[in-house]
Amino acid sequence: xxxxxxxxxxxxxxxxxxxxxxxxxxxxxxxxxxxxxxxxxxxxxxxxxxxxxxxxxxxxxxxxxxxxxxxxxxxxxxxxxxxxxxxxxxxxxxxxxxxxxxxxxxxxxxxxxxxxxxxxxxxxxxxxxxxxxxxxxxxxxxxxxxxxxxxxxxxxxxxxxxxxxxxxxxxxxxxxxxxxxxxxxxxxxxxxxxxxxxxxxxxxxxxxxxxxxxxxxxxxxxxxxxxxxxxxxxxxxxxxxxxxxxxxxxxxxxxxxxxxxxxxxxxxxxxxxxxxxxxxxxxxxxxxxxxxxxxxxx
Amino acid sequence: xxxxxxxxxxxxxxxxxxxxxxxxxxxxxxxxxxxxxxxxxxxxxxxxxxxxxxxxxxxxxxxxxxxxxxxxxxxxxxxxxxxxxxxxxxxxxxxxxxxxxxxxxxxxxxxxxxxxxxxxxxxxxxxxxxxxxxxxxxxxxxxxxxxxxxxxxxxxxxxxxxxxxxxxxxxxxxxxxxxxxxxxxxxxxxxxxxxxxxxxxxxxxxxxxxxxxxxxxxxxxxxxxxx
Numbered sequence: 001x002x003x004x005x006x007x008x009x010x011x012x013x014x015x016x017x018x019x020x021x022x023x024x025x026x027x028x029x030x031x032x033x034x035x036x037x038x039x040x041x042x043x044x045x046x047x048x049x050x051x052x053x054x055x056x057x058x059x060x061x062x063x064x065x066x067x068x069x070x071x072x073x074x075x076x077x078x079x080x081x082x083x084x085x086x087x088x089x090x091x092x093x094x095x096x097x098x099x100x101x102x103x104x105x106x107x108x109x110x111x112x113x114x115x116x117x118x119x120x121x122x123x124x125x126x127x128x129x130x131x132x133x134x135x136x137x138x139x140x141x142x143x144x145x146x147x148x149x150x151x152x153x154x155x156x157x158x159x160x161x162x163x164x165x166x167x168x169x170x171x172x173x174x175x176x177x178x179x180x181x182x183x184x185x186x187x188x189x190x191x192x193x194x195x196x197x198x199x200x201x202x203x204x205x206x207x208x209x210x211x212x213x214x215x216x217x218x219x220x221x222x223x224x225x226x227x228x229x230x231x232x233x234x235x236x237x238x239x240x241x242x243x244x245x246x247x248x249x250x251x252x253x254x255x256x257x258x259x260x261x262x263x264x265x266x267x268x269x270x271x272x273x274x275x276x277x278x279x280x281x282x283x284x285x286x287x288x289x290x291x292x293x294x295x296x297x298x
Numbered sequence: 299x300x301x302x303x304x305x306x307x308x309x310x311x312x313x314x315x316x317x318x319x320x321x322x323x324x325x326x327x328x329x330x331x332x333x334x335x336x337x338x339x340x341x342x343x344x345x346x347x348x349x350x351x352x353x354x355x356x357x358x359x360x361x362x363x364x365x366x367x368x369x370x371x372x373x374x375x376x377x378x379x380x381x382x383x384x385x386x387x388x389x390x391x392x393x394x395x396x397x398x399x400x401x402x403x404x405x406x407x408x409x410x411x412x413x414x415x416x417x418x419x420x421x422x423x424x425x426x427x428x429x430x431x432x433x434x435x436x437x438x439x440x441x442x443x444x445x446x447x448x449x450x451x452x453x454x455x456x457x458x459x460x461x462x463x464x465x466x467x468x469x470x471x472x473x474x475x476x477x478x479x480x481x482x483x484x485x486x487x488x489x490x491x492x493x494x495x496x497x498x499x500x501x502x503x504x505x506x507x508x509x510x511x512x513x514x515x516x517x518x519x520x521x522x523x524x525x
Contacts, residue, residue: 252414252432255376255394271354271375272335285354285373287394287413290433 002163002176003029003149004256006237006267007277008244008296012143014263014278019140023132025266025273026147030128032269033149036162037131038123040172040239041145046117050096050169052089053113053120054103055159059085062107073102084134085159086113086122093117096169111160111197116170118142118241123162143298146239148174154182155200165203167195168210170241175202176254176269177233185229205230209238223247223293237267243297252290259283265296300325305332309339319345321365335375340368343385360387363404379406382423395432398425401442407496414451417444420461426496436461437473445492447500458510464489466505474524475514481507 005025009015019041026037056062059082067080070089078099079090091099096115103110114121122135128149132138148163155161164172179185182201185208190196194207208229212222219240226236226247235254238245246267248256259266259274261283268274271285288294302312312330319325328349333339337356340349343366351359354372364383373391382401389397392410399415401423408416408425414432417425422441430448437453439461449467456473462485463476472478481503489502513521 250433253395257375257394270335270356271373272356275334285391287392290414 001032001151003032003269003273004174004176004235004237004267005029005147005269005273006145006174006239006244006246008144008265009263010265011263015143016141018142018145020138021277022140022145022147023137024276025268026128026132026137026149028273028276029147029149029269033151034127035152035157036123036125036150036159037128037148038121038150038162038164038174039135039137039145039147040114040119040121040164040166040174041137041140041142042118042170042239042241043120043140043142044118046090048093048117049090050093050115050117051120052091052096052099052103052115053086053122054089054107054110055086055113055123056107056110057085058109059087062110063087066107069106070099070102073106074098083122083136085124086135088120114166114170114172116166116241119166119170119172119239121164121166121172123148123164124159125157125162143242144239144244146172146174146237146244153178154202155198160198161200163202164239165200165206167203167207168213170239171206171210171213172239173202173206173209174237175205176235177249179205179230179232179234181231201232205234205236219243219245220293220295223295227291227293235269240297243295245293245295246288247293248288248290250291256288257285258288258294259285299327299329301329301331303331304334304336304339309336313338313341316340316343316347316349316366319343319347321345323347333372337375340366343368346385354391363387373410374408379404379423382406392429398423401425403442405492405495407498411448417442417461420444424492426492426498428496428498430467433470434473436463439463443488443492445489445496445505447498455508455510457514459515460510462488463508464505465508466500469506469508472508475511476508477511479507479509481505 071078163174166172179201182204209222330351333353335356341361344364348367351370356375358377360368361380367386369388374393376394379387382404384404388407393408393412395413396415398406399418406425408427411429412431416431416435418437420439420442426445433451440459446465450469452470453473455476486502
């Protein structure tokens with residue numbers, strides 16, 4: 001089944017409340033996806049720095065001296081903030097790939113969840129309420145964010161199988177549905193040099209979009225391409241550094257509701273995910289059309 | 299009027315109270331406050347009562363309805379009035395996918411748009427939509443009437459049996475075995491009555507009628523491509 005929530009703020013005054021609003025939306029979707037939960041949040045610009053969000057099964061040992069060790073390996077200043085099993089590393093803007101390579105040696109058990117100037121991804125196995133509390137999601141600020149509650153169908157219930165998936169800088173994807181041609185597409189994308197780390201169908205969808213955009217497509221064009229090249233059921237919500245997009249497959253059996261006011265654009269798998277948003281009573285509420293790309297950006 | 303506030307009462311208690319009303323009940327008028335998109339509001343009713351839901355509902359509102367009139371003063375999620383037997387369900391806003399699915403009787407009125415699969419496998423229900431409907435509507439419809447004042451999406455009436463479809467606007471495409479048919483005087487009369495009962499001001503003469511070509515009822519090797 002799975003639940004998706006998304007919130008794209010037009011009104012900067014709401015930015016400090018982004019985590020609070022998203023958290024309530026996410027928890028409301030618990031019965032669509034009680035086995036894992038995750039969020040991608042787009043925070044303030046880091047002024048040329050790049051952020052790497054990493055996850056560890058043994059965070060105490062892995063994170064203890066991580067910033068110093070990575071800083072020494074890169075010969076650069078590295079800052080770190082920790083949130084439970086995840087940590088956000090702040091690096092000079094040109095060091096993301098070097099940091100990934102260094103981490104593979106320094107901390108082979110670490111997984112990179114996301115990289116980019118603004119994106120941070122936090123995801124874990126567990127009830128959405130517990131996941132939200134572990135990461136203190138309510139305290140997070142930002143301009144837009146996407147959340148997912150998972151009821152697994154295509155791969156195991158693990159942190160790695162939870163959404164969102166990020167396969168490119170500041171890009172992320174969450175998915176409700178199941179793709180049926182993901183094995184073939186994974187092979188093709190790996191031949192094209194794309195990094196795909198799990199057996200999950202959604203990660204292939206994310207890598208597909210990243211690959212299209214690396215080859216010059218806009219996000220809108222990449223989503224149009226997904227309608228032709230991905231087989232299966234999907235309602236996708238995607239995030240980029242300054243944008244937020246939605247697309248549903250032509251059959252559109254996976255539910256979706258959107259709401260728009262002067263202050264925000266919101267997405268929910270169900271309307272009840274949106275009922276706590278400010279001004280929802282007067283929002284324009286609609287069901288996104290099948291096989292139609294919707295996109296907003298700052 | 300009896301009032302049930304879902305902010306303070308459980309949905310289970312609310313539905314139990316509505317389902318407990320007998321045919322001769324004096325409590326004929328009910329309202330439900332703070333629905334907040336909850337699922338299965340006012341389902342399984344079986345008494346001539348009127349229920350107004352003040353807000354939007356989630357999945358399966360007014361499912362299996364008999365006799366009752368359920369009015370949603372908002373929009374409805376997937377499967378509204380699914381398998382309705384009799385009575386009336388009115389949605390002021392939009393309805394999500396498979397509105398009125400498998401309904402056997404009664405009247406479903408949607409004042410806004412209905413999404414995909416509206417009236418799928420309808421078996422006698424009447425559905426009147428003031429706006430547009432999505433793709434695959436009335437798929438395998440067996441009996442009843444679907445009236446659309448706006449436009450219809452792709453594959454309208456695919457694999458249709460005997461349900462009648464009336465559309466005032468455009469039809470993106472007809473499904474397998476669905477064809478346009480002549481509008482005869484009895485159809486205009488039927489349509490006039492449905493529009494009047496739905497409280498919608500439209501001229502029956504402006505609609506076109508679609509129905510089954512009856513070529514897929516029994517297996518025929520010449521039709522294998524259409525199955």
